[in-house]
Amino acid sequence: MSEEEYRVDGVQALNSGAAGVVAVNAADGDGAVSAQWASDLWQRGCERLATELPEQQFNTWIRPLPAATVAADSAGALVATLKVPNHFKRDWIRRQYAARIESILTDLAGRPTRLELALSAPARDVAAAPASPAAAPQQASLPIEPSAAAPRAAAAPAASPIVLPSQAPASAKHRINPQLTFDTLVPGRANQMARTAALHVAGAPGITYNPLFIYGGVGLGKTHLIHAVGNALLKDRPDARVLYLHAEQFISDVVKNYQRKTFDELKAKYHSLDLLLIDDVQFFAGKDRTQEEFFNAFEALLAKKAHIIMTSDTYPKGLVDIDERLTSRFDAGLTVAIEPPELEMRVAILIKKAEAEGQPMPEDVAFFVAKNVRANVRELEGALRKVLAYAKFSHKEISITLAREALKDLLSIQNRQIGVENIQKTVADFYKIKVADMYSKKRPASIARPRQIAMYLAKELTQKSLPEIGELFGGRDHTTVLHAVRKIGGERQKNTELNQQLHVLEQTLKG
Numbered sequence: 001m002s003e004e005e006y007r008v009d010g011v012q013a014l015n016s017g018a019a020g021v022v023a024v025n026a027a028d029g030d031g032a033v034s035a036q037w038a039s040d041l042w043q044r045g046c047e048r049l050a051t052e053l054p055e056q057q058f059n060t061w062i063r064p065l066p067a068a069t070v071a072a073d074s075a076g077a078l079v080a081t082l083k084v085p086n087h088f089k090r091d092w093i094r095r096q097y098a099a100r101i102e103s104i105l106t107d108l109a110g111r112p113t114r115l116e117l118a119l120s121a122p123a124r125d126v127a128a129a130p131a132s133p134a135a136a137p138q139q140a141s142l143p144i145e146p147s148a149a150a151p152r153a154a155a156a157p158a159a160s161p162i163v164l165p166s167q168a169p170a171s172a173k174h175r176i177n178p179q180l181t182f183d184t185l186v187p188g189r190a191n192q193m194a195r196t197a198a199l200h201v202a203g204a205p206g207i208t209y210n211p212l213f214i215y216g217g218v219g220l221g222k223t224h225l226i227h228a229v230g231n232a233l234l235k236d237r238p239d240a241r242v243l244y245l246h247a248e249q250f251i252s253d254v255v256k257n258y259q260r261k262t263f264d265e266l267k268a269k270y271h272s273l274d275l276l277l278i279d280d281v282q283f284f285a286g287k288d289r290t291q292e293e294f295f296n297a298f299e300a301l302l303a304k305k306a307h308i309i310m311t312s313d314t315y316p317k318g319l320v321d322i323d324e325r326l327t328s329r330f331d332a333g334l335t336v337a338i339e340p341p342e343l344e345m346r347v348a349i350l351i352k353k354a355e356a357e358g359q360p361m362p363e364d365v366a367f368f369v370a371k372n373v374r375a376n377v378r379e380l381e382g383a384l385r386k387v388l389a390y391a392k393f394s395h396k397e398i399s400i401t402l403a404r405e406a407l408k409d410l411l412s413i414q415n416r417q418i419g420v421e422n423i424q425k426t427v428a429d430f431y432k433i434k435v436a437d438m439y440s441k442k443r444p445a446s447i448a449r450p451r452q453i454a455m456y457l458a459k460e461l462t463q464k465s466l467p468e469i470g471e472l473f474g475g476r477d478h479t480t481v482l483h484a485v486r487k488i489g490g491e492r493q494k495n496t497e498l499n500q501q502l503h504v505l506e507q508t509l510k511g
């Protein structure tokens with residue numbers, strides 16, 4: 001990310017180096033835009049996009065985004081900056097929607113409008129400390145949001161009276177949630193490597209796999225796993241200096257110490273640890289000063305054989321706007337992925353969590369829920385909460401009928417949205433081929449493979465039979481569909497990149 005946003009006196013000022021973008025204020029002279037106008041522009045742009053895009057695409061990719069900030073550059077053109085939560089979404093939106101968004105905004109604004117996509121670093125963006133104290137003096141007075149210091153897990157609002165372990169408060173000193181242990185983490189193929197490595201580190205910290213870098217999609221158990229290491233070490237050595245923190249908290253610490261000119265305190269706090277557990281390091285993107293301080297802490301900890309475990313939404317080389325000297329060090333120990341859990345693991349998670357809540361879930365109900373909720377474990381927990389709460393309040397036994405009733409909304413959304421045509425269009429967009437190629441007889445791998453992926457998803461996500469799917473793919477034989485389903489399903493188990501692509505496609509299709 002080349003640009004950093006600074007909030008100065010309530011006015012968004014976009015500092016974009018070469019583009020020469022200037023601060024924008026309603027009271028500025030010609031060419032300036034007011035914050036209200038900018039927000040309306042984005043709102044109107046979204047309304048138009050909503051009429052053009054399929055509903056589930058709009059709901060998945062556009063609706064969750066915060067409003068773009070709009071600034072005028074020195075040539076009078078507009079620059080709309082949109083914050084996106086991770087590099088994958090950024091690339092996807094750039095490839096799929098950026099051109100259309102630019103053209104809609106240009107049309108609505110009545111002047112050329114360029115779209116910039118920036119990785120979000122939430123409201124704590126203000127914590128982006130400059131590379132050197134002299135570089136940006138206005139940073140010294142930036143406000144810091146107190147919430148930046150609150151652990152995310154603890155800050156998450158409970159969706160129902162049933163409180164699952166990750167929502168329990170963490171210990172203030174270590175910020176380790178005592179309930180996120182290896183015992184409460186269900187093992188499975190999806191987390192096998194990561195769990196084994198984490199157990200190893202917990203047993204002998206500072207020796208091998210240092211640093212340990214764990215990556216994977218949202219809600220798959222990365223945070224849980226690193227808390228488990230912290231808990232295990234503290235059990236063995238209660239005096240060990242362990243600290244869990246989200247990357248945003250480190251950013252916030254850097255800014256605070258920058259303001260107070262107390263970098264020695266920062267060093268004392270981090271450099272003396274035995275185990276540093278740091279979540280979501282992709283949030284360091286574009287934060288030069290934070291990266292510098294993290295680099296220092298990293299080197300100091302490794303030199304004294306303290307252990308570092310990091311998590312991220314992508315592997316080290318996939319991190320954007322993070323200095324290569326850091327990403328290459330991230331990769332120097334062991335890098336492991338956590339994958340979306342397969343059906344049996346989802347069932348095991350449901351059964352274990354229901355048991356822990358004192359409301360055992362019969363296996364057939366767990367299968368029913370797990371088959372219908374596949375995105376990630378956090379969503380699985382959400383579905384579980386609904387079913388348990390429904391049973392509790394209606395004083396009924398947990399059964400498939402009850403689960404179907406409790407998850408009515410979720411199931412109806414799925415049934416309504418996923419059709420083979422939808423799958424063909426989404427997959428074709430993703431792999432940049434024509435939808436017509438889904439039905440064509442063309443055989444080059446660049447077309448045949450996406451077609452096989454679409455067939456696989458059609459079998460996974462719809463109730464259609466193999467012959468019906470074959471028919472919808474240009475009258476192909478059911479054995480061709482079966483071959484595709486087996487091939488992609490088999491490869492998915494071994495090929496992390498394919499698995500992640502399928503995961504994203506599934507999430508897009510489910511909306």
Ligand SMILES: Nc1ncnc2c1ncn2[C@@H]1O[C@H](COP(=O)(O)OP(=O)(O)OP(=O)(O)O)[C@@H](O)[C@H]1O
Pocket residue numbers: 164165166167180184185186187191216217218219220221222223224225349377378381
């Ligand atoms: N294998 C598992 N067994 C039991 N619970 C799990 C497992 N994996 C994830 N969970 C639970 O799912 C929820 C989400 O997990 P967690 O917060 O660790 O995900 P994450 O990968 O860190 O997500 P994010 O990237 O969004 O921070 C937590 O409540 C966690 O306890």
